[in-house]
Amino acid sequence: MLEAIELKKSYGSHEALKGLNLRVGAGDIYCLLGANGAGKTTTINLFLNFVTPTSGEARVNGIDANADPLQTKRYLAYIPEQVMLYGNLSGLENLEYFARLGGHDGYSADDYRGFLQRVGLQEDAAARRVKTYSKGMRQKVGVAIALAKQARALLLDEPTSGLDPKASNEFSELLLQLKGEGAAILMATHDLFRAKETGTRIGIMRSGRLVQELSTDEVSHADLERIYLEHMR
Amino acid sequence: MYRLIVSHETRLLARTGALWAILLLLVFAIGFAALAGGRSVTRQAKGAADAAAFEDGVRARMQADTEAYAARLAASGGTYEFATVDHVPGRGPPQGTNAGVVGAETAAYVVLPPTGLAALSIGQSDIQLRYLPASMGTTLDMVKNLEIENPVNLRTGPFDIAFVVIFLLPIFILALTYDLLSSEKERGTLAMILAHPVSLRELLASKIVARASVMLAVVMGLGLLALLGVGTQLDQVETWLRFGLWLLATLLYSLFWFLLAVLVNVHGRSSATNGIMLAGTWLILVVIVPTLVSLLATTLYPAPSRMDLIVAAREAQTAGEKGMGDALDRFYAEHLDQLPAGDQRAMDFLTLSQANAASIEKALLPLYQQFREQALHQEALVQRFQYLSPAIMMQLALNEASGTSTARYQDFLDQAYRFRGEWNDYFASRFLARSPLRPEDYDRFPRFEYVPEPAAAVMARLAGPLAGLLLLCIGMALLPLRQLRRYQVAAR
Numbered sequence: 001m002l003e004a005i006e007l008k009k010s011y012g013s014h015e016a017l018k019g020l021n022l023r024v025g026a027g028d029i030y031c032l033l034g035a036n037g038a039g040k041t042t043t044i045n046l047f048l049n050f051v052t053p054t055s056g057e058a059r060v061n062g063i064d065a066n067a068d069p070l071q072t073k074r075y076l077a078y079i080p081e082q083v084m085l086y087g088n089l090s091g092l093e094n095l096e097y098f099a100r101l102g103g104h105d106g107y108s109a110d111d112y113r114g115f116l117q118r119v120g121l122q123e124d125a126a127a128r129r130v131k132t133y134s135k136g137m138r139q140k141v142g143v144a145i146a147l148a149k150q151a152r153a154l155l156l157d158e159p160t161s162g163l164d165p166k167a168s169n170e171f172s173e174l175l176l177q178l179k180g181e182g183a184a185i186l187m188a189t190h191d192l193f194r195a196k197e198t199g200t201r202i203g204i205m206r207s208g209r210l211v212q213e214l215s216t217d218e219v220s221h222a223d224l225e226r227i228y229l230e231h232m233r
Numbered sequence: 234m235y236r237l238i239v240s241h242e243t244r245l246l247a248r249t250g251a252l253w254a255i256l257l258l259l260v261f262a263i264g265f266a267a268l269a270g271g272r273s274v275t276r277q278a279k280g281a282a283d284a285a286a287f288e289d290g291v292r293a294r295m296q297a298d299t300e301a302y303a304a305r306l307a308a309s310g311g312t313y314e315f316a317t318v319d320h321v322p323g324r325g326p327p328q329g330t331n332a333g334v335v336g337a338e339t340a341a342y343v344v345l346p347p348t349g350l351a352a353l354s355i356g357q358s359d360i361q362l363r364y365l366p367a368s369m370g371t372t373l374d375m376v377k378n379l380e381i382e383n384p385v386n387l388r389t390g391p392f393d394i395a396f397v398v399i400f401l402l403p404i405f406i407l408a409l410t411y412d413l414l415s416s417e418k419e420r421g422t423l424a425m426i427l428a429h430p431v432s433l434r435e436l437l438a439s440k441i442v443a444r445a446s447v448m449l450a451v452v453m454g455l456g457l458l459a460l461l462g463v464g465t466q467l468d469q470v471e472t473w474l475r476f477g478l479w480l481l482a483t484l485l486y487s488l489f490w491f492l493l494a495v496l497v498n499v500h501g502r503s504s505a506t507n508g509i510m511l512a513g514t515w516l517i518l519v520v521i522v523p524t525l526v527s528l529l530a531t532t533l534y535p536a537p538s539r540m541d542l543i544v545a546a547r548e549a550q551t552a553g554e555k556g557m558g559d560a561l562d563r564f565y566a567e568h569l570d571q572l573p574a575g576d577q578r579a580m581d582f583l584t585l586s587q588a589n590a591a592s593i594e595k596a597l598l599p600l601y602q603q604f605r606e607q608a609l610h611q612e613a614l615v616q617r618f619q620y621l622s623p624a625i626m627m628q629l630a631l632n633e634a635s636g637t638s639t640a641r642y643q644d645f646l647d648q649a650y651r652f653r654g655e656w657n658d659y660f661a662s663r664f665l666a667r668s669p670l671r672p673e674d675y676d677r678f679p680r681f682e683y684v685p686e687p688a689a690a691v692m693a694r695l696a697g698p699l700a701g702l703l704l705l706c707i708g709m710a711l712l713p714l715r716q717l718r719r720y721q722v723a724a725r
Contacts, residue, residue: 041723048428050722070430078428084421088248100237101429149429 001026001075001153001184002047007056009042016042018208019056024201026152029175029185031195033228034205040188042208044155047186048078060153074103077146081158083138087131091116091141094130099148107148115144120170136167143174146183154178156187160194172198196224204231234431238439239446246409246443255405259451262401266394267459270352273391278347281364285342288366292339295329296675302327303672315669330669333369333587336660340366343652343681345645348636349465349472350479353456354395356637367653367681369587369660371546371594372601375653394459395631398483399624400519402452403490407511409444410494412504413437418722419504427722434717437498441491449487453480474688475634478695482630485702489623492709499713501721522622526615534610542600549596550589587661605643612639619698623705626698633695640694644686655679 002024009017017039024030032040045051046058049069058065060072085094095112116126119140130138139159146154154175160168168191175185175198189195195202196216202224204212211231219227246252306313316326316334328334344364365375414437417423426436456479465472493514497507619625632638656679663670 045723048424048722050424050427070432073428073430076428078424080421080424082421084425086245086422088245093244097237097241098425098429101234101426101431103430155428 001028001061002030002155002186003057003059003062004043004046005057005059007043007046007058008054009039009046009051010054015208017046020208020210022203022210024153024184024186026182026184027179028201029179029187029199031199031202032186032188032205033190033192033195033202035232037207038205039208040205041157043205044078044157044186044188047153047155048073048076075152077149077151077154079139079142079146079154079156079159081161082135083142083159085130085133085138085141088129090129091121091126091133091137095141095144095148098145102145102149102151104148104150112148115147116141118147119144119174136163136170139163139167139171140174143171143178146178152183154183154185154187156185156189158188158190160189160191168194192224192228193221196221204228206231234435235439235442238431238436239443242440242443243447246447252409252447255408256447256451259397259401259405259448260455262397263394263452263455263459266392266397267352267455267462269391270355270393270459271462273355273393274347274352277363281342281344284364284366285344288339288342292335292675292678295327295335295339296672298327299329299670299675300672302330313669313671315667326669330671332660332663332668332670335670336656336664337369340368341652341656341679341681343367343645343649344683345642346683348475349460349467349469350475350635351637352459352465353393353479354631354635354637355391355393356395356632356635361642365649367649367656369657370590371597372650372653375649394456395628395635398452398486398631399627402448402483402487403515403519406444406448406487406490407494407508407515409448410441410491411497411508411511413440413494414498414720415502415504415507418501424722433720434714437495437717441495445487445491449484452483452487456480456483475636478634478699479631482627482634482699482702485699485706486623486627488706489702489709492706492713496709496713499716499720518622519624523625523628526618526621526625529618530611530614533614534607536604536607536611542597545596545600546593549593552592584665587665605646608639608643616697620701623702626701626705630695630698630702633691633698638694641686641691645683648684649681652679652681 002022004020004022007017007020007022008015020039020043022030022043032043034040042051043058046053047060047065049058049065049072052066061075063072065072085091086097089097092109092112095115096107099107099112113123113126117123121137121140121144125133125137130141133141142159156175160171163171172194175187179185179200187195187199196219199216202214202216202219203210204227212227214224214227216224303313314326314330316328316331342364343366347363367375412419414423414433417426427433456476460467460472460476467473494507494511497510497514502510615625616629619629629638633640659679
């Protein structure tokens with residue numbers, strides 16, 4: 001579903017990504033680990049066509065994101081570190097706007113309420129203006145947008161950083177549900193524990209290169225931490 | 234997709250205080266300007282009507298006198314005669330039989346009728362009198378109440394709706410658009426939107442449409458209300474045509490400011506930087522350039538001083554009086570009414586004073602010519618330099634559409650001067666022939682009939698500024714396209 005082929009991105013003389021090859025299939029949760037500046041966010045931005053690749057391709061459903069971004073964005077959902085919404089609109093209104101931006105006009109008011117219920121947003125909060133929301137609540141609306149969009153691939157950029165353990169756990173549960181529905185998920189994260197718990201595969205990045213890929217069922221928590229720290233040395 | 238974003242933007246705007254504050258200010262400004270414009274139009278109309286009624290009243294009394302005189306003669310016999318200046322009221326022929334007296338002491342008012350839109354753009358009409366007295370005597374008498382020397386600030390008019398549109402509307406537009414993209418980027422919603430199948434171009438266009446439709450609906454609605462408020466008859470095709478042109482100019486001018494905000498926003502700078510850049514551009518285009526152009530016009534082609542006119546008139550008068558010879562003649566030249574009755578000299582002096590006026594008029598002619606030429610030069614220069622600033626183009630277009638342009642006024646002055654000539658010829662010829670005015674002559678006095686300019690002439694003058702604004706908008710719409718492709722959605 002998501003595929004990076006010899007993906008390179010330079011900013012002036014600085015090479016942020018040095019030939020990345022990566023595949024995320026349906027039902028995969030691929031966790032990108034690595035220090036800040038390793039190229040995780042750049043990779044996600046390339047799939048979203050927020051930045052243009054220097055060379056190589058970022059493919060979504062087999063289509064080059066840089067060649068036909070309006071088509072690839074039909075399949076994508078994006079949940080950044082901070083899901084930013086319109087503070088003067090309610091959660092429901094935000095959800096409706098983004099769902100319709102994604103091309104889904106057919107939902108009823110009940111459908112929208114259903115999405116928010118599914119992600120665990122309290123009912124009274126749905127009609128409140130978003131400026132009163134906590135970060136956890138906004139991340140939930142982000143997932144609801146992905147649900148409404150029926151996204152086949154999710155790009156998550158450190159979505160759980162700063163969430164309390166309970167909210168973080170709820171978020172992981174939602175990801176597992178989406179995975180069960182066949183979504184391909186690419187998530188940049190610093191959270192080794194969550195990566196091991198929810199991820200199916202893990203890629204460790206360092207200075208723009210993917211230095212190791214592993215399956216989560218092959219390693220224990222302790223092994224993962226040891227391997228990660230070895231690469232960071 | 235466009236409709237979705239437009240309605241979303243409209244909803245967001247409706248929920249922020251900024252839009253309501255701006256609309257409230259706009260309503261206040263236009264309301265105040267409409268009042269000022271309406272007052273100016275009604276004041277001029279009332280002035281013209283009062284002045285004309287007064288003169289007509291004087292002439293009606295003179296006509297009644299001649300009728301009574303004719304009736305008296307019909308009863309008692311005798312010839313209908315010409316009143317000399319030294320006549321005694323109640324005896325002999327009344328003053329109204331003397332063409333010189335009627336022609337010189339009463340005036341016919343020439344009036345430039347306002348167009349239906351005059352209240353929208355007062356233009357220079359507060360210094361360009363719309364009604365002038367035509368009588369014998371000189372042209373100086375006709376325009377002595379007129380401020381011929383345009384004040385330095387030729388281009389900044391009074392507080393009318395045109396002023397609100399030219400000066401304030403851009404500020405309101407920029408207040409709503411200076412952070413068109415930068416606010417979304419700073420808020421973080423831009424990345425959320427662009428993760429969906431929406432292009433930046435669609436997003437920008439929809440945002441502009443949402444804001445422009447709100448602003449223009451308000452301006453158009455209030456403009457129409459202002460017209461109704463000053464009692465404009467809306468049943469004339471010409472009024473609608475002019476209002477259409479007025480709206481077209483306003484639309485193009487607003488579009489320019491919206492597009493300017495887009496142009497500044499696509500470079501991805503912060504909202505604060507965008508705001509400062511846009512405010513600076515407003516200052517340059519709306520205040521500085523028009524002032525400089527006006528200064529250039531009045532410096533390169535200064536109008537002759539008003540003093541020169543008065544001095545020239547005095548010199549011509551003195552020269553005329555010198556020709557009269559001895560002291561007695563000079564005395565009577567100044568005190569015609571004290572001439573002894575039946576003196577042949579009384580008649581001669583009347584002729585002389587008529588000749589005197591003619592020679593003063595002749596001496597003044599080149600000065601008038603100079604005024605006219607300098608005014609035309611100034612106007613031509615402003616026309617040429619208008620393309621430097623949309624504000625100048627807009628002022629010219631609005632004045633033209635409202636019928637308060639310099640060109641229309643010059644055309645009116647030409648007609649007024651021609652009519653004064655006609656009036657003078659009519660009375661002078663009868664007076665010099667000592668042919669008495671009869672009651673029925675009063676109905677045959679020359680009448681001023683304003684001949685409107687052909688529509689083609691108005692359109693031709695409007696073509697320049699309108700085409701300029703249109704081309705400017707097309708250029709402004711194309712400029713950001715390249716930059717838009719390089720717009721950085723995400724920080725590195």
